[in-house]
Amino acid sequence: xNSRTSAPIRRVIRGTKYRANPSPxxxxxxxxxxxxxxxxxxxxxxxxxxxxEAASTSEISRKQLHHLLKLSALPVPTTQEAEDRMLKTLQSxxxxxxxxxxxxxxxxxxxxxxxxxxxxxxxxxxFTLEKLQPWLDIEKTVGTNGTIRRQKxxxxxxxxxxxxxxxxxxxxxxxxxxxxxxxxxxxxxxAK
Amino acid sequence: MLQRWTxxxxxxxxxxxxxxxxPEALNKRIPQRRLLSTTxxxxxxxxxxxxxxxxxxxxxxxxxxxxxKATCTSKAETLSQWELTVGIEIxxxxxxxxxxxxxxxxxxxxxxxxxxxxxxxxxPGSQPLFQPAVLVPALRAALALKCQIQSRSKFDRKHxxxxxxxxxxxxxxxxxxxAKDGRLVLTPQDGLGHKDDDTIEVGIKQIQLEQDTARxxxxxxxxxxxxxxxxxxxxxxxxxxxHLHSPEAAAAYVRKVQSILHAVDATTTxxxxxxxxxxxxxxxxxxxxxxxxxxxxxxxxLGQRTEIKNLSSFxxxxxxxxxxxxxxxxxxEAGGVVEGETRGWSLSSPGITRRLRGKEGEVDYRxxxxxxxxxxxxxxxxxxxxxxTLPPVPEQLLDMLCTTYGLTIDDSRALxxxxxxxxxxxxxDVVSRLYxxxxxxxxxxxxxxxxxxxxxxxxxxxxxxxxPDLVDAQQMxxxxxxxxxxxxxxxxxxxxxxxxxDGDKSSVAEIVRREDLLFISMTNEEYDELAxxxxxxHQAEADAVRQGGKRSSGKLKFLLGxxxxxxGRNRVQAQKAEEVLQSKLKPNDV
Numbered sequence: 001x002n003s004r005t006s007a008p009i010r011r012v013i014r015g016t017k018y019r020a021n022p023s024p025x026x027x028x029x030x031x032x033x034x035x036x037x038x039x040x041x042x043x044x045x046x047x048x049x050x051x052x053e054a055a056s057t058s059e060i061s062r063k064q065l066h067h068l069l070k071l072s073a074l075p076v077p078t079t080q081e082a083e084d085r086m087l088k089t090l091q092s093x094x095x096x097x098x099x100x101x102x103x104x105x106x107x108x109x110x111x112x113x114x115x116x117x118x119x120x121x122x123x124x125x126x127f128t129l130e131k132l133q134p135w136l137d138i139e140k141t142v143g144t145n146g147t148i149r150r151q152k153x154x155x156x157x158x159x160x161x162x163x164x165x166x167x168x169x170x171x172x173x174x175x176x177x178x179x180x181x182x183x184x185x186x187x188x189x190x191a192k
Numbered sequence: 193m194l195q196r197w198t199x200x201x202x203x204x205x206x207x208x209x210x211x212x213x214x215p216e217a218l219n220k221r222i223p224q225r226r227l228l229s230t231t232x233x234x235x236x237x238x239x240x241x242x243x244x245x246x247x248x249x250x251x252x253x254x255x256x257x258x259x260x261k262a263t264c265t266s267k268a269e270t271l272s273q274w275e276l277t278v279g280i281e282i283x284x285x286x287x288x289x290x291x292x293x294x295x296x297x298x299x300x301x302x303x304x305x306x307x308x309x310x311x312x313x314x315x316p317g318s319q320p321l322f323q324p325a326v327l328v329p330a331l332r333a334a335l336a337l338k339c340q341i342q343s344r345s346k347f348d349r350k351h352x353x354x355x356x357x358x359x360x361x362x363x364x365x366x367x368x369x370x371a372k373d374g375r376l377v378l379t380p381q382d383g384l385g386h387k388d389d390d391t392i393e394v395g396i397k398q399i400q401l402e403q404d405t406a407r408x409x410x411x412x413x414x415x416x417x418x419x420x421x422x423x424x425x426x427x428x429x430x431x432x433x434x435h436l437h438s439p440e441a442a443a444a445y446v447r448k449v450q451s452i453l454h455a456v457d458a459t460t461t462x463x464x465x466x467x468x469x470x471x472x473x474x475x476x477x478x479x480x481x482x483x484x485x486x487x488x489x490x491x492x493x494l495g496q497r498t499e500i501k502n503l504s505s506f507x508x509x510x511x512x513x514x515x516x517x518x519x520x521x522x523x524x525e526a527g528g529v530v531e532g533e534t535r536g537w538s539l540s541s542p543g544i545t546r547r548l549r550g551k552e553g554e555v556d557y558r559x560x561x562x563x564x565x566x567x568x569x570x571x572x573x574x575x576x577x578x579x580x581t582l583p584p585v586p587e588q589l590l591d592m593l594c595t596t597y598g599l600t601i602d603d604s605r606a607l608x609x610x611x612x613x614x615x616x617x618x619x620x621d622v623v624s625r626l627y628x629x630x631x632x633x634x635x636x637x638x639x640x641x642x643x644x645x646x647x648x649x650x651x652x653x654x655x656x657x658x659x660p661d662l663v664d665a666q667q668m669x670x671x672x673x674x675x676x677x678x679x680x681x682x683x684x685x686x687x688x689x690x691x692x693x694d695g696d697k698s699s700v701a702e703i704v705r706r707e708d709l710l711f712i713s714m715t716n717e718e719y720d721e722l723a724x725x726x727x728x729x730h731q732a733e734a735d736a737v738r739q740g741g742k743r744s745s746g747k748l749k750f751l752l753g754x755x756x757x758x759x760g761r762n763r764v765q766a767q768k769a770e771e772v773l774q775s776k777l778k779p780n781d782v
Contacts, residue, residue: 112561126569143617178304179417182355
């Protein structure tokens with residue numbers, strides 16, 4: 001209602017002259033219901049983090065923390081203070097995950113990666129007889145019973161041009177003869 | 193005096209002991225010394241030591257047998273009260289030229305760390321690149337085990353840390369494998385134990401593609417050497433349902449899977465060379481107890497299972513299952529509880545299994561779908577093609593040999609197993625050349641005898657490795673035809689084979705002409721004359737045959753041999769000659 005007749009909002013930019021042209025900056029009056037709705041935030045990302053009191057008490061025991069560190073091949077913290085900090089961080093992370101888990105996901109398949117899953121894309125990726133024909137062509141039928149044997153010499157193999165030791169400085173320290181090596185402590189050694 | 197001692201026949205006394213050596217005299221001199229002699233001693237108390245030792249040994253043996261029999265029967269009773277259940281996971285290396293996710297060479301390379309690409313060493317920034325070549329052996333293996341091929345399958349990560357796992361995880365197919373719901377039928381011929389008379393159908397839960405780890409060598413107790421040639425090589429894991437119920441059946445299952453995989457060219461190396469490894473899961477329960485709670489993939493009512501990892505021979509599978517079964521039974525009978533743990537077995541102590549890892553050391557693999565690898569889509573046309581052109585499995589070949597060629601099971605098995613199946617092809621080649629221009633049925637059984645047994649005997653004595661070029665198929669076929677038509681005698685045929693085996697490549701007709709091997713049949717008069725001459729020369733033997741009795745058949749054979757020797761090398765037929773001799777010596781019996 002007041003769109004044309006109200007004064008333009010002045011903008012003062014330091015050091016430049018402001019030209020008093022009619023500007024697109026006009027005040028828009030909102031429906032008061034919408035305004036009321038938008039005035040108060042209903043959700044903050046802060047809700048994903050635990051409140052101060054909750055953060056101090058941890059649900060994770062020391063034993064569980066050590067187990068998790070062992071699974072991840074990470075070193076156990078040396079000081080009590082570092083461990084407490086780690087537990088606190090872990091607690092806030094668990095709170096975050098619990099908040100996310102509140103979303104109802106019944107019947108949904110977890111998304112593993114964003115891929116092109118259209119019909120055409122799937123048909124393109126599908127392995128058909130034509131795609132595998134080069135490998136079927138170099139096989140040989142042996143005898144009269146239908147036995148098939150792969151001919152080893154005929155395939156083009158690209159694969160032996162890379163030197164795994166040649167990855168920067170200190171090449172000789174990673175080798176023992178032609179092998180990589182690992183030094184281990186017999187007690188820590190875990191049976192597979 | 194010395195005479196008496198030497199009559200004892202085993203004891204030589206030293207020179208100084210040649211005094212009065214009668215038992216009484218010796219006893220008077222040294223009462224404690226025993227008389228060592230086998231001659232009968234007049235004094236009953238002085239029973240010879242040797243006899244005493246013999247009696248003691250005999251008593252011990254009978255006691256031991258009685259004890260063993262006792263344990264055998266008690267063990268059989270115990271076993272009948274318990275039911276064993278075994279499930280097996282087999283890891284087999286696929287027969288491809290490239291690895292699963294990199295095009296590094298998967299062929300054997302004697303130089304360590306010489307065939308890898310960055311992804312095989314999990315170099316940061318390297319990406320997986322699925323190699324279609326692995327689908328050929330993988331699909332053939334799955335179809336040979338009668339599985340349903342899934343049109344879409346996905347790859348997952350199985351996390352654990354070990355120095356042969358460069359990425360910290362192994363790429364496998366845990367949630368959606370490429371093949372499911374197969375089966376394998378074991379028959380008593382596959383080597384099931386004497387208890388299993390019926391056929392067993394073992395269900396296969398799934399077959400999945402996965403990566404192999406690197407190879408580790410222990411240099412000393414603190415150092416391991418690592419070779420990444422094998423890292424990333426394509427494997428299939430074949431997971432069976434717990435349908436096996438004896439150690440022999442478990443070994444038979446693994447053996448059969450290996451032979452099937454080899455027949456369809458899915459694997460090349462067997463268990464002995466490390467191309468196939470088995471992990472077994474063993475549990476027991478009482479046969480009358482329905483309260484056992486555990487279940488696996490739809491099979492319910494099982495006891496707690498334990499896993500035995502890394503068995504690398506068929507015997508190892510059988511022994512490990514047996515050892516673990518016995519251990520679990522003894523634990524449960526003593527009132528204990530079997531824990532779900534991972535155990536190991538080694539050849540040095542085959543009767544026991546050792547604990548490797550308990551429940552608290554159980555690894556949490558944190559299976560997770562791999563986000564870097566897109567799903568594997570397999571088209572129907574590919575599956576149909578492989579199904580249609582699937583190479584025959586050993587069972588089908590055995591069937592063919594027994595029905596079409598009329599061979600016995602043992603001969604068929606021998607033909608299939610010798611020389612990686614090439615002896616079979618040679619045999620078929622030989623048979624196909626027999627009587628090609630007539631409609632006659634081919635003497636395939638005779639041909640098998642020549643190819644397997646006669647040729648086999650020559651190979652063994654000469655310690656040669658067989659090859660199809662040793663004796664040409666055409667030469668062998670010609671020999672068999674000649675022998676069957678009685679143009680040469682049996683012994684002549686063997687001589688001919690020997691000549692061919694020694695490297696003569698000329699045609700059989702030429703050799704027969706050159707060595708004068710053709711059999712010219714003797715007339716009846718010639719046989720009579722020869723028989724009369726031989727009988728005349730060996731009257732004693734002839735009389736013995738005429739009288740009959742115990743030694744008469746031996747004497748007859750002797751006379752027969754004489755006839756063969758004197759009758760000209762390739763002219764006397766043994767059967768006819770025997771008949772003529774019989775008629776001459778025992779005219780009443782004829």
